[in-house]
Amino acid sequence: MISNRDSENNKKEIAIFAGGCFWCTEAIFQEIDGVEKIVSGYIGGHTLNPDYKSICTGQTGHAEAVQITFNSQKISFGELLEVFFATHDPTTLNRQGNDIGTQYRSEVFYIDEHQKKIAEEYILLLNKENTFGNPVVTKVSPASQFYVAEDYHQNYYRQNQTQGYCSFVITPKIEKVKNNFQSHLKKQS
Numbered sequence: 001m002i003s004n005r006d007s008e009n010n011k012k013e014i015a016i017f018a019g020g021c022f023w024c025t026e027a028i029f030q031e032i033d034g035v036e037k038i039v040s041g042y043i044g045g046h047t048l049n050p051d052y053k054s055i056c057t058g059q060t061g062h063a064e065a066v067q068i069t070f071n072s073q074k075i076s077f078g079e080l081l082e083v084f085f086a087t088h089d090p091t092t093l094n095r096q097g098n099d100i101g102t103q104y105r106s107e108v109f110y111i112d113e114h115q116k117k118i119a120e121e122y123i124l125l126l127n128k129e130n131t132f133g134n135p136v137v138t139k140v141s142p143a144s145q146f147y148v149a150e151d152y153h154q155n156y157y158r159q160n161q162t163q164g165y166c167s168f169v170i171t172p173k174i175e176k177v178k179n180n181f182q183s184h185l186k187k188q189s
Contacts, residue, residue: 011071012069013071015067015080015115016043016108016109016110017109018065018109020088021064021169022066022153025084026040026066026154026156027156028177030158031174031177031178031185032186034072034075034184035069036070036071037069038066038067038069040148040154042055042147043065044061044107046060047061052150056103058102058103068080078122081122084108085122085138086177089106090138091136091137107139107140108139109144110142119140120140157170
């Protein structure tokens, strides 16, 4: 069972989001103040010890996701949800741009009932306000076993910014975050 509270410092919490390619989601949340650690991995499937090759088949049931350790004194789970929903398309089932398959689904994996309630209420609000012009299809599911992705997936954008996918897909998302969430950005040193 995953605990949402750090036993030594209950300001630290965990959030798990699947928003398509985990390279994008990781890069976005690396910009957010209060985010202390991000791990790319796989969750929500039915096979043990999945790897990138197996989840790309769409047969394991896993989603590409990020596990975020954050300081809730600096940023709330609800604020993380705002960033999450603003930086991917939560209205397309099993697809983000050209990435197609169940591994690219939009899903919030909640750690506790509090996160579940916040996520469900936020989705209701987005749909009520017709924020995206189409219904949000993002699932809200209990967190299951999170499998850490291979080393080369960790910190991918920062290590590969000139790679085509990074330049054309991830960089524009980061610019959107910088423009729309200035109050949540880490201070540049």
